[in-house]
Amino acid sequence: xxxxxxxxxxxxxxxxxxxxxxxxxxxxxxxSFSLEKGETISIxxxxxxxxxxxxxxxxxxxxxTSGRILLNGQPxxxxxxKQRASNVRMVFRHSAHALNPSxxxxxxxxxxxxxxTALSAQGRxxxxxxxxxxxxxMADHFYFYKHMLSDGQQQRVALARALILDPQVIVADxxxxxxxxxxxxxxxxxxxxxxxxxxxxxxxxxxxxxxVRHMSDRTIVMHDGQIAEMNLTQTLFLDxxxxxxKQLIHAHNALLSLQ
Amino acid sequence: MPDVNLYDDEFHPxxxxxxxxxxxxSHIALVGLTTLMVFVVLAILGPLITPYAPDLQNTSALxxxxxxxxxxxxxxxxxxxxxxxxxxxxxxYGIQVTFGGAVGAVLFALIIGTTFGAIxxxxxxxxxxxxxxxxxxxxxxxSLLIAIIIVAILGVGLSNAVLAIGLALIPRFVHGTRNFxxxxxGKDYIKTARLDGAxxxxxxxxxxxxxxxxxxxxxxxxxxxxxILDIAALGFLNLGAQTLLPELGVMISEGLATAYIAPWxxxxxxxxxxxxxxxxxxxxxxxxxxxxxxMSQ
Amino acid sequence: MILLDIKNLTLEIESNxxxxxxxxxxxxxxxxxxxxxxxxxxxxxxxxxxxxxxxxLPPRWIVTADRMTWRGQNLLTMNRxxxxxxxxxxxxxVFQxxxxxxxxxxxxxxxLTESIPEEFVEGRWxxxxxxxxxxxxxxxxxxxxxxxxxxxxxxxxxxxxxxxxQKFMIxxxxxxxxxxxxxxxxxxxxxxxxxxxxxxxxxxxxxxxNLSILFVSHDLVAISSMADKITVLYCGQTVExxxxxxxxxxxxxxxxxxxxxxxxxFSPDLQPKSALIALGGTxxxxxxxxxxxxxxxxxxxxxxxxxxxxxSRKINQHTYRCHFPMHLDDKGII
Numbered sequence: 001x002x003x004x005x006x007x008x009x010x011x012x013x014x015x016x017x018x019x020x021x022x023x024x025x026x027x028x029x030x031x032s033f034s035l036e037k038g039e040t041i042s043i044x045x046x047x048x049x050x051x052x053x054x055x056x057x058x059x060x061x062x063x064x065t066s067g068r069i070l071l072n073g074q075p076x077x078x079x080x081x082k083q084r085a086s087n088v089r090m091v092f093r094h095s096a097h098a099l100n101p102s103x104x105x106x107x108x109x110x111x112x113x114x115x116x117t118a119l120s121a122q123g124r125x126x127x128x129x130x131x132x133x134x135x136x137x138m139a140d141h142f143y144f145y146k147h148m149l150s151d152g153q154q155q156r157v158a159l160a161r162a163l164i165l166d167p168q169v170i171v172a173d174x175x176x177x178x179x180x181x182x183x184x185x186x187x188x189x190x191x192x193x194x195x196x197x198x199x200x201x202x203x204x205x206x207x208x209x210x211x212v213r214h215m216s217d218r219t220i221v222m223h224d225g226q227i228a229e230m231n232l233t234q235t236l237f238l239d240x241x242x243x244x245x246k247q248l249i250h251a252h253n254a255l256l257s258l259q
Numbered sequence: 260m261p262d263v264n265l266y267d268d269e270f271h272p273x274x275x276x277x278x279x280x281x282x283x284x285s286h287i288a289l290v291g292l293t294t295l296m297v298f299v300v301l302a303i304l305g306p307l308i309t310p311y312a313p314d315l316q317n318t319s320a321l322x323x324x325x326x327x328x329x330x331x332x333x334x335x336x337x338x339x340x341x342x343x344x345x346x347x348x349x350x351x352y353g354i355q356v357t358f359g360g361a362v363g364a365v366l367f368a369l370i371i372g373t374t375f376g377a378i379x380x381x382x383x384x385x386x387x388x389x390x391x392x393x394x395x396x397x398x399x400x401x402s403l404l405i406a407i408i409i410v411a412i413l414g415v416g417l418s419n420a421v422l423a424i425g426l427a428l429i430p431r432f433v434h435g436t437r438n439f440x441x442x443x444x445g446k447d448y449i450k451t452a453r454l455d456g457a458x459x460x461x462x463x464x465x466x467x468x469x470x471x472x473x474x475x476x477x478x479x480x481x482x483x484x485x486x487i488l489d490i491a492a493l494g495f496l497n498l499g500a501q502t503l504l505p506e507l508g509v510m511i512s513e514g515l516a517t518a519y520i521a522p523w524x525x526x527x528x529x530x531x532x533x534x535x536x537x538x539x540x541x542x543x544x545x546x547x548x549x550x551x552x553x554m555s556q
Numbered sequence: 557m558i559l560l561d562i563k564n565l566t567l568e569i570e571s572n573x574x575x576x577x578x579x580x581x582x583x584x585x586x587x588x589x590x591x592x593x594x595x596x597x598x599x600x601x602x603x604x605x606x607x608x609x610x611x612x613l614p615p616r617w618i619v620t621a622d623r624m625t626w627r628g629q630n631l632l633t634m635n636r637x638x639x640x641x642x643x644x645x646x647x648x649x650v651f652q653x654x655x656x657x658x659x660x661x662x663x664x665x666x667x668l669t670e671s672i673p674e675e676f677v678e679g680r681w682x683x684x685x686x687x688x689x690x691x692x693x694x695x696x697x698x699x700x701x702x703x704x705x706x707x708x709x710x711x712x713x714x715x716x717x718x719x720x721x722q723k724f725m726i727x728x729x730x731x732x733x734x735x736x737x738x739x740x741x742x743x744x745x746x747x748x749x750x751x752x753x754x755x756x757x758x759x760x761x762x763x764x765x766n767l768s769i770l771f772v773s774h775d776l777v778a779i780s781s782m783a784d785k786i787t788v789l790y791c792g793q794t795v796e797x798x799x800x801x802x803x804x805x806x807x808x809x810x811x812x813x814x815x816x817x818x819x820x821x822f823s824p825d826l827q828p829k830s831a832l833i834a835l836g837g838t839x840x841x842x843x844x845x846x847x848x849x850x851x852x853x854x855x856x857x858x859x860x861x862x863x864x865x866x867x868s869r870k871i872n873q874h875t876y877r878c879h880f881p882m883h884l885d886d887k888g889i890i
Contacts, residue, residue: 040829046747046749047717047718047747059454060454061450061453061454085454085455085456089454090451090454092447092450092451093447095447097446097447097448098447098448098451099448100448100466100469100470101274101470102274102469102470103466103469108448111452111455111457111465112455112456115455115456115457115461116455116456145274150838150839151598152838153838158451161451177745178745180597180598180774180839181597181774181776181815181818181819182597182814182815182818182834182835182839183597183838184818185814185817185818185832185833185834185835186834186836188831188832188834189831189832189834192829192830192831193831207745207746207747207748209748209821210777210819210820210821211820213820213821213828214820214826214828214829214832215828215829217829233828234828247749248748248749251748251749251751251752252748252821254752254781255748255751255752255755255777255778255780255781256777256780256781256821257781
């Protein structure tokens with residue numbers, strides 16, 4: 001039984017009552033795939049092909065029009081927010097607004113615990129310190145505010161916020177886009193280490209095909225709201241079948257080829 | 260719990276401390292703050308230290324000039340008015356009435372305005388848009404006019420005037436809060452809180468309110484200066500505080516009759532109003548730049 | 557011919573009462589017809605160098621250099637009018653986010669025709685001039701590869717996709733027929749297809765018009781597709797400089813090696829899902845710059861000698877500044 005199973009997921013944005021005429025809005029789906037424990041799947045595709053939307057559907061930020069998502073065989077529904085929030089967590093793209101500037105790191109990390117667990121105050125601070133250590137930050141960072149941290153450290157805080165509820169799946173939307181190369185390498189290593197230690201499954205959305213090729217077991221290419229191709233990463237990169245995949249992979253190779 | 264300071268040479272201030280540090284940089288703002296503190300102290304303690312009661316009429320000392328004049332006497336430091344009432348005591352009482360009334364009106368407007376604004380910001384749809392834009396049109400009309408209209412309906416008197424001014428100030432708080440809350444809800448850190456399972460109310464109190472307090476304080480201070488002027492204006496027009504009360508606007512209107520022989524009856528209340536409004540504006544401005552600079556670091 | 561020659565440029569600023577060197581003896585040259593890439597992470601000072609070249613530094617900065625010349629003329633002693641003339645005609649800059657750089661309230665046509673210098677416009681009467689401006693604008697848009705020129709010109713910046721906006725920015729930069737194009741991270745955040753189009757456009761312009769390009773970025777994959785030479789900057793110090801192929805094959809400085817390792821595409825034999833070789837620690841802030849070689853605290857090969865700033869050494873056009881470079885072992889012997 002797979003860890004996460006997406007079955008025929010469809011999404012269609014609600015049309016406002018005043019829009020008449022043919023339906024030309026964006027359709028997503030039907031999308032189906034499965035994710036095993038300890039596996040990493042990357043979703044690539046050109047802009048507005050539906051990658052971010054798919055991530056939001058998996059995490060629960062949007063409700064699908066049809067289809068279902070199964071976690072360990074149990075269907076995830078939006079009513080069971082707690083169950084979903086603890087098991088499938090999201091790391092957003094790093095931006096100026098990713099962290100709340102007037103809360104300390106400790107307060108930020110305590111919030112998910114307050115909402116989803118019944119730990120005592122003592123239990124909560126222990127968990128926070130343990131998670132800070134896990135992502136490579138120091139216990140002192142508990143008292144820091146957002147503006148005292150560098151970009152890479154802020155990204156780690158976002159990761160800590162995802163890890164603090166001991167999830168089984170982490171969905172990350174462009175986690176490396178805004179990072180410098182050296183920080184990116186450190187973050188990649190951190191994610192690989194966490195995957196080995198905790199058995200996490202990752203779903204990445206990225207434009208950086210080099211990192212995608214290095215980090216993921218399987219890759220999904222999306223085009224126009226549908227899955228164009230899904231295959232083992234190495235096979236996909238060596239021999240893409242669909243047109244959209246060919247375009248992406250060839251462009252990537254063209255960039256790499258020597259003059 | 261481990262010790263906090265890893266880097267001894269680095270001082271990591273809380274957001275409040277860094278705001279204070281930025282604020283201190285401007286000398287003008289500090290002067291304004293000192294003046295404002297003087298007024299606040301007078302407003303609270305003034306009536307306890309006045310030498311005379313504000314309506315005690317001393318018929319033997321009518322229209323006495325201030326003490327630094329040749330004809331003045333030390334017993335009445337700032338002179339007396341046409342009925343022999345001591346100006347100093349009247350001004351202290353007046354500060355309490357005007358300033359206190361203004362603060363009361365603003366608190367009223369603030370609590371109601373921010374609640375409505377927050378609800379408006381959190382909901383969406385056609386109905387909430389209509390409500391907001393209707394309130395926005397009220398912001399075009401000067402608050403004094405709205406206050407006069409409300410007083411005309413409710414009747415004259417200080418309490419009615421304060422209520423009227425409070426009502427007139429609500430739209431600006433609703434507008435500012437609604438815009439702020441709407442903008443905040445679009446930010447990523449609110450989305451993560453929502454994914455954690457927080458309801459809108461929890462998000463509001465825990466995540467948005469700390470960010471909003473800065474905005475509210477700045478808006479509130481500037482609203483107080485408007486409220487002071489409006490209360491004084493209403494008093495001057497005899498639509499607010501009536502002649503018996505020692506309110507600064509009323510004092511000015513009473514002093515008009517004897518303007519040429521006793522100009523201090525107008526100048527001194529006028530000067531107090533001027534200094535109050537100036538100090539509040541300076542402090543509000545200083546706060547606003549301090550908050551802006553703090554955010555940009 | 558050497559167009560831009562910067563040697564030992566030092567930029568200092570006062571912070572909390574202490575003079576801090578944001579750029580410490582940075583050197584850079586740009587020759588005619590070459591594409592040079594300036595690689596550095598945040599805090600390395602690459603934007604500062606661009607600002608120093610274009611004369612846009614605020615007056616608080618103290619600028620010293622052994623040499624900072626444009627075509628032989630000293631940029632430091634030039635007066636403002638001459639400097640402005642150079643910036644208008646010979647050097648053009650393209651920035652990161654085209655949406656932020658374009659005026660949101662006027663159509664692209666207005667913006668482009670407005671920026672064409674008087675000298676290139678033909679005709680005496682104003683209608684002739686307007687026609688001439690439109691023709692020049694259209695030909696520029698064709699040159700940068702925008703096919704549907706009428707559609708683009710009639711629309712506003714926010715209505716058009718990112719790649720067209722960036723190509724438009726390049727067209728705007730080319731309007732004065734410059735000799736040098738400075739591109740400050742123009743492909744940041746772009747997806748692969750768009751990136752490829754922009755980069756091949758740069759290569760094209762370089763070949764057909766002999767346009768020299770200074771490409772500032774930290775995206776090594778983008779750079780590898782078109783750069784002739786590379787200069788690596790770390791915390792305000794130039795650590796390595798040379799032809800791109802030679803630097804990539806055999807980096808001398810540990811930092812350059814770490815940068816090359818951070819792009820898994822450059823090491824085809826790397827085992828998938830294995831840990832990348834990364835330097836520990838973080839980039840120091842301006843307040844905590846190390847003395848001597850600034851990579852010292854993080855460098856795996858650092859020793860006591862590294863508290864002195866290393867001198868620049870050259871092997872076959874490949875310059876480096878390191879006491880213990882990669883081609884020598886720990887004791888400094890081959």
